[in-house]
Amino acid sequence: xxARPGPVDGRAVMVDRSRLPEPxxxxxxxxxxxxxxxxxxxxxxxxxxxxxxxxxSLMLLVRCGAAADPxxxxxxxxxxxxxxxxxxxxxxxxxxxxxxxxxGAQFDTDIGSDAIVVSTTVLSRFTDRALALLxxxxxxxxxxxxxxDRVRQLxxxxxxxxxxxxxxxxxxAFLKLLYGDHPYGHAPIGSESALTAMTVxxxxxxxxxxxxxxxxxxxAVGDCAHGEIARIASDAFADWSTGSASLSGERSGDEGRAxxxxxxxxxxxxxxxxxxxxxxxxxxxxxxxGHVTVxxxxxxxxxxxxxxxxxxxxxxxxxxxxxxxDKGFTYGARTAFEFxxxxxxxxxxxxxxxxxxxEAIHEAIGEIADIRGPRPVTPEELALGTAALTRxxxxxxxxxxxxxxxxxxxxxxxLPDDYFVTFVPSIERVTCDEVSRVMTRxxxxxxxxxxxxxxxxxxxANLARLDLGDPQILLPExx
Amino acid sequence: MKLSYAKHTLGNGLxxxxxxxxxxxxxxxxxxxxxxxxxxxPGHTGFAHLFEHLMxxxxxxxxxxxxxxxxxxxxxxxxxxxxxxxxxxxxxxxxALELALWMESDRMGxxxxxxxxxxxSNQRDVVLNERRQNYENRPYGLAPMALLAAxxxxxxPYHWTTIGEIADLQAVQLDEVHAFFRRYYHPANASLALAGDFDxxxxxxxxxxxxxxxxxxxxxxxxxxxxxxxxxxxxxxEDRVELPRLYFAWLxxxxxxxxxxxxxxxxxxxxxxxxxxLYRRLVFEQRIATDVSASQNSREIAGYAQIxxxxxxxxxxxxIEAVIVDEIARLAAEGPTDDEIDRGRVQxxxxxxxxxxxxxxxxxxxxxLNAYNVFLGDPAYFDRDLERxxxxxxxxxxxxxxxxxxxxxxxxxxxVPRGRADLAAGGSTLAVVS
Numbered sequence: 086x087x088a089r090p091g092p093v094d095g096r097a098v099m100v101d102r103s104r105l106p107e108p109x110x111x112x113x114x115x116x117x118x119x120x121x122x123x124x125x126x127x128x129x130x131x132x133x134x135x136x137x138x139x140x141x142s143l144m145l146l147v148r149c150g151a152a153a154d155p156x157x158x159x160x161x162x163x164x165x166x167x168x169x170x171x172x173x174x175x176x177x178x179x180x181x182x183x184x185x186x187x188x189g190a191q192f193d194t195d196i197g198s199d200a201i202v203v204s205t206t207v208l209s210r211f212t213d214r215a216l217a218l219l220x221x222x223x224x225x226x227x228x229x230x231x232x233x234d235r236v237r238q239l240x241x242x243x244x245x246x247x248x249x250x251x252x253x254x255x256x257x258a259f260l261k262l263l264y265g266d267h268p269y270g271h272a273p274i275g276s277e278s279a280l281t282a283m284t285v286x287x288x289x290x291x292x293x294x295x296x297x298x299x300x301x302x303x304x305a306v307g308d309c310a311h312g313e314i315a316r317i318a319s320d321a322f323a324d325w326s327t328g329s330a331s332l333s334g335e336r337s338g339d340e341g342r343a344x345x346x347x348x349x350x351x352x353x354x355x356x357x358x359x360x361x362x363x364x365x366x367x368x369x370x371x372x373x374x375g376h377v378t379v380x381x382x383x384x385x386x387x388x389x390x391x392x393x394x395x396x397x398x399x400x401x402x403x404x405x406x407x408x409x410x411d412k413g414f415t416y417g418a419r420t421a422f423e424f425x426x427x428x429x430x431x432x433x434x435x436x437x438x439x440x441x442x443x444e445a446i447h448e449a450i451g452e453i454a455d456i457r458g459p460r461p462v463t464p465e466e467l468a469l470g471t472a473a474l475t476r477x478x479x480x481x482x483x484x485x486x487x488x489x490x491x492x493x494x495x496x497x498x499x500l501p502d503d504y505f506v507t508f509v510p511s512i513e514r515v516t517c518d519e520v521s522r523v524m525t526r527x528x529x530x531x532x533x534x535x536x537x538x539x540x541x542x543x544x545x546a547n548l549a550r551l552d553l554g555d556p557q558i559l560l561p562e563x564x
Numbered sequence: 565m566k567l568s569y570a571k572h573t574l575g576n577g578l579x580x581x582x583x584x585x586x587x588x589x590x591x592x593x594x595x596x597x598x599x600x601x602x603x604x605x606p607g608h609t610g611f612a613h614l615f616e617h618l619m620x621x622x623x624x625x626x627x628x629x630x631x632x633x634x635x636x637x638x639x640x641x642x643x644x645x646x647x648x649x650x651x652x653x654x655x656x657x658x659x660a661l662e663l664a665l666w667m668e669s670d671r672m673g674x675x676x677x678x679x680x681x682x683x684x685s686n687q688r689d690v691v692l693n694e695r696r697q698n699y700e701n702r703p704y705g706l707a708p709m710a711l712l713a714a715x716x717x718x719x720x721p722y723h724w725t726t727i728g729e730i731a732d733l734q735a736v737q738l739d740e741v742h743a744f745f746r747r748y749y750h751p752a753n754a755s756l757a758l759a760g761d762f763d764x765x766x767x768x769x770x771x772x773x774x775x776x777x778x779x780x781x782x783x784x785x786x787x788x789x790x791x792x793x794x795x796x797x798x799x800x801x802e803d804r805v806e807l808p809r810l811y812f813a814w815l816x817x818x819x820x821x822x823x824x825x826x827x828x829x830x831x832x833x834x835x836x837x838x839x840x841x842l843y844r845r846l847v848f849e850q851r852i853a854t855d856v857s858a859s860q861n862s863r864e865i866a867g868y869a870q871i872x873x874x875x876x877x878x879x880x881x882x883x884i885e886a887v888i889v890d891e892i893a894r895l896a897a898e899g900p901t902d903d904e905i906d907r908g909r910v911q912x913x914x915x916x917x918x919x920x921x922x923x924x925x926x927x928x929x930x931x932x933l934n935a936y937n938v939f940l941g942d943p944a945y946f947d948r949d950l951e952r953x954x955x956x957x958x959x960x961x962x963x964x965x966x967x968x969x970x971x972x973x974x975x976x977x978x979x980v981p982r983g984r985a986d987l988a989a990g991g992s993t994l995a996v997v998s
Contacts, residue, residue: 100773102625102674106666108637108659112589112761137587138921170838179848182838186907189914208914235851242854242876245806249703368696400631410629413689416697436697438689469636476638476657483588484921 114479116505117488119495120311124319126327128298131492132311135485141212141307142485144204145223146493148302149295151275152198152268152348152427158287160240160275163196165291167236169203170194172227181222188214196273199426200497201296206486209308213317220321223301228292233285241280248561251364251371251436255538258362259373261564262534262557263430265354276564298325302496307485348427353377356534359553362561363541370442370539374449375432378527381424381498387511388523389422394470395520396420396456397433401469404433404452412448414441420453426498431528439540443547446535450551454530462520475509565916567946569757569933572768576780578751580771581933581943583759585923591760592924593664594653595672596934598755599748601728602647602721602787602865610691610728611736613645615744617687619652623667624674630667637663644926645726648864649938651931655924658761662770668756669774672749676742684738692734695727703805704979706997711813714797714975714995715868720789722866730998750781755937759923759930791815791866793973799995800978800988807854808987810881811977812871812888816968819862819939825952826964827869829908831858833900834891835871839907841891842873850887852879864939869969881978881989892969899962912953916946 117133124130154161170192171178185192188211195202203223207215247253257272264270303322305314356376379385390398397404397420408418418435433453437445456462462470482488482505495504535553537544548556572580601612620630620643634641637660643652654664699705708725716723756775758767793815817823835842835858846853856873873884900908922928936945977995978988985994 100777102666102670105626105633106662108657108663110659112658114589137585138917140917140921179838179844183903183907186837186839186911189910189912191914191918206918208917235848238851238876239847239854242807245877246703246854246874249804249806251701367701369693369701371701399635401629401635406629409690410686413686414693416690416694436693436701438693438696469632472638473635476636476660477590477640477655478638479589479657480638480640480655483590483923486921 111476117306117482117492119492119502122311122315124298124322126298126322126325128318128322128325129302129496130315130318131302131304131496132309132314133306133488133492134310135306135488136308139209139308140206140485141209141215141305141309142204142206142489143215143219144202144304144489144493145219146302146304146496147201147296148199148300148497150197150200151271151273153295154268154271154275157279158283159271159279160273161283161287161291162201162295163273163275164237164240164280164283165288165296166194166196166201166203167240168228168233168288169222169226171232171236172229173221173225174227176227178232181218184218190215190218198269198273202493204489212309212314216317216321220325223296224322224325226292228285228289230285233288237280237283240274241277244274244277244280247274251367251369251538254362254561255371255373255434255536258360258538258559258564259375259432259534259536260430262356262360262536263353263375263377267351267353268348269425269427297327298322299327304489304492304496306489306492345427357554357557358534359548359551359556360534360536360559361541361545361556362536362538362559364538365540367538367540367544368439369436370439370537370544371436372446372449373432373434373536374446374453374533375430376529376532376534377428378422378431380426380428385523385527386424388515388519389527390474391467391470391512391515392456392462392520392524393420393422394474395462395466396452399470399473403456404449407448407452408435408437408445412441412445414438414445418449439543442537442539442544443551446551450530450533450535453528453533456520457524457528458521462517464517467515467517467520471512471515474512478509565947565950567920567929567932569943570764571937571943574751574772574776576751576776576778578775579755579937580768581755581757581937582764582767583757583923583929583933584762584764585759585929586761589658589761590655590923591658591661591758591762592653592655592928592930593661593668594651594757594759594924594930594934595668596755596938597650597749598753598784598938599650600646600648601724601726603748604721604724606718606724607732608736608740609724609732610726611732611740611744612650613726613728614688614691614733614736615741616643616645616650617691618679618683618741619643619671619675621683621687622678623671624677625670626667627678630671633663634660634667639664640925642926647722647726651934653924653931661762661767665770665774669778672751672754672775673778675749676745679738679741681738684741688733688736692730695730695733699727704803704809706801706803707811707977707979709997710799710801710977710995711811711870711975714799714977715793715813715815716791716866720791721787722791722863747782748784751775751778752780752782753784755934757930757933757937759928759933787865789865793975796972796974796976798976798989798992800980800985800992801995801997802982802985803979805979805981807874807877808881808978808980808984809872809874810884810989811979813975813977814869814969814973816860816867816869817862818866819864820952823964823968824860824862824867826956826961827860827867827968828862829912829953829956830895830961830965830969831860831869831871832911833904833908834858834895841895842871842888845887845891846873846884852876852883852887881987885976885989889971892965892971896962896966896969899958902958905956905958905961908956909954912950916950
């Protein structure tokens with residue numbers, strides 16, 4: 086122990102370095118409360134007042150994403166999302182972006198398996214103009230053929246470039262091997278053949294049928310009141326009709342649930358245990374290890390979140406401490422249950438130095454197997470994992486954009502309004518036994534697929550001793 | 565618009581900046597050391613960053629991982645190194661502020677007794693893997709190595725990248741860690757900022773208690789070096805890529821110097837986003853490029869501006885080069901439009917307000933206070949920083965472009981697919997990169 090005198094207000098105080106200071110009682114935190122209403126056309130409007138900084142985050146969630154791509158049209162939802170800001174009414178794409186720039190807006194379009202999200206953050210004095218622009222791009226995109234040709238071409242070029250990005254190659258190949266023809270079997274960007282076959286009419290049809298107010302929620306968080314947003318939004322989105330046609334993409338009400346049931350019943354392929362995408366002389370192997378497991382609505386959600394924290398969800402997780410801090414094989418390793426509306430992937434991802442490929446896979450699979458029972462979670466690990474999730478929870482609600490994203494999760498996964506309030510106690514109820522139970526139930530080492538993007542000779546050495554069989558070799562052009 | 569704060573200097577010279585924000589029950593602790601890769605020397609590159617890794621491996625009174633107690637208290641934390649500074653931060657619940665101060669002060673005062681050959685060798689392997697992941701195994705990932713080496717002479721400390729050379733990382737010895745810590749890691753070369761939900765008197769008392777007894781250490785003098793380009797350097801190398809990419813780079817004013825804000829706005833209006841002049845011509849109208857971007861990279865003792873464009877299949881880098889040269893010449897001759905200046909002004913205002921939204925992490929309010937304090941000795945600079953952007957006029961921007969984005973004093977780099985040296989922009993010679 087080292088104790089040294091230090092001056093504070095003229096008094097000498099001792100610094101106790103013999104032990105770490107214990108945190109005192111936590112400060113209470115009031116979670117954002119959501120005000121909700123529905124516009125006449127069915128568009129849900131959710132707002133949270135958060136007036137610290139004169140900023141408003143607006144987010145339009147459409148519960149329809151890449152999983153709704155029709156057969157042979159992988160990439161249609163993403164292309165449609167990409168076309169939204171490519172001109173509206175008489176305005177060109179550039180004019181739309183000039184209008185956004187004149188109000189200093191941050192503007193983004195995101196696409197996932199289950200949703201398209203168009204979002205913008207602006208100074209609050211521009212809220213009305215931002216809502217009008219948001220409506221223009223989502224409801225009244227021009228969807229011109231010449232713009233479509235350009236956007237499609239850029240996306241094809243992007244696909245070409247992704248062939249050289251090991252992480253992107255790994256993600257796409259992994260989804261294909263896990264899900265096959267299931268709606269989650271392709272990345273949102275789609276494939277070269279599907280993009281080549283796509284027409285602007287596909288985009289127009291998809292837009293008309295999938296991007297509808299009944300499938301959408303407008304979320305506004307910031308220096309704004311619900312009534313004011315409702316008034317502006319009613320005006321801005323007044324001519325967004327409820328529509329009539331329905332694609333498989335429609336994701337609200339009974340039809341949406343029917344789509345999910347039919348997708349869920351589609352058989353998943355039988356994945357190989359080991360697959361390799363050759364990348365000659367690569368200095369690292371990009372690895373994905375996992376399988377399909379439960380969806381976001383599993384009652385085991387909180388226990389799986391805690392289990393993942395301990396296994397590979399934080400810096401001090403078992404897998405990162407092993408592969409990075411003990412072995413030095415990697416810059417970082419992590420695992421995740423990538424929860425979605427339908428059965429979702431559990432995946433470990435890591436880039437390891439090529440010479441350590443087989444040993445890293447052996448260690449990683451060992452850690453996944455061990456946490457189910459052979460080396461169960463200790464009370465100390467549980468306390469650490471739980472505390473990391475709960476004690477810092479307030480931090481996720483600091484900015485308007487963070488709150489909007491948190492609220493969006495409720496809308497996307499049909500979570501109750503008191504979800505934030507119950508999160509901490511639900512996490513705190515998880516026990517060590519429950520971690521073992523849910524990991525045994527939902528993760529099976531014998532079913533894990535291991536995918537390597539790396540040098541076939543150097544990374545391939547010693548793979549035989551993993552006992553996973555011969556690797557299935559995939560060429561980047563085939564997925 | 566202000567970023568309010570109180571500044572105190574402890575007896576040992578440690579600057580302490582306090583910014584209260586009680587909106588959310590969290591506190592940001594942010595420490596800057598005024599040392600980066602520009603304090604390194606040829607043959608010893610990558611060291612400042614490798615050292616940053618060692619700061620997370622435990623100190624004398626907590627000789628275990630740095631993350632565990634903090635994550636257990638609900639913290640998020642990280643650190644980073646660039647050419648000019650190294651920063652470390654935690655965002656903690658208010659009840660863990662004392663823990664964070666304990667941990668930060670222990671590694672500021674007592675790192676070396678806990679440092680072992682095993683930790684050192686492990687983190688060297690981690691850093692070599694970081695380099696493989698983010699540079700060597702990434703398409704176009706070695707571009708910064710080639711550009712910086714061509715822009716700055718070999719004895720200039722911006723000649724090398726912060727991640728460093730592989731051979732240097734492999735050669736470094738543990739005793740260099742000791743010397744480096746003694747030279748740079750002490751209160752006289754550091755600045756501590758707290759932002760968030762805390763009581764300032766109580767927090768200052770804790771800071772003084774934990775940091776006040778650490779030896780001040782020696783002040784570190786400024787790094788001096790100069791660079792100039794007298795002609796154009798045209799380089800290329802082959803990489804595992806599908807599409808050729810063209811880079812232009814120029815030497816420009818340092819951070820906060822005259823012309824810095826002008827070039828920041830000029831690079832935006834040339835090549836950032838769909839409203840930019842080059843996006844419109846290269847990607848939207850002529851469709852000869854798949855993307856284009858630009859930036860003014862302002863650093864403490866010099867800056868460099870960069871424009872990057874990737875060729876669409878079957879289009880030559882020479883075609884793209886001609887358009888870029890033409891657009892720069894037009895901007896240098898005619899200046900921006902009133903609309904471009906107005907948009908730049910609103911965007912700058914919005915970006916500054918957005919920066920006030922978060923207390924911690926990279927770029928949060930605590931990080932900004934330390935940046936202004938370390939680089940300018942003036943944490944109050946936030947609103948004057950915005951003023952720099954509001955002061956830009958069509959004429960000042962035009963002049964900065966004409967003066968600095970000079971086609972005759974430029975580095976031009978082509979990165980082409982393997983075996984396709986013929987796709988490099990005309991007149992390029994092979995660059996050696998590793």
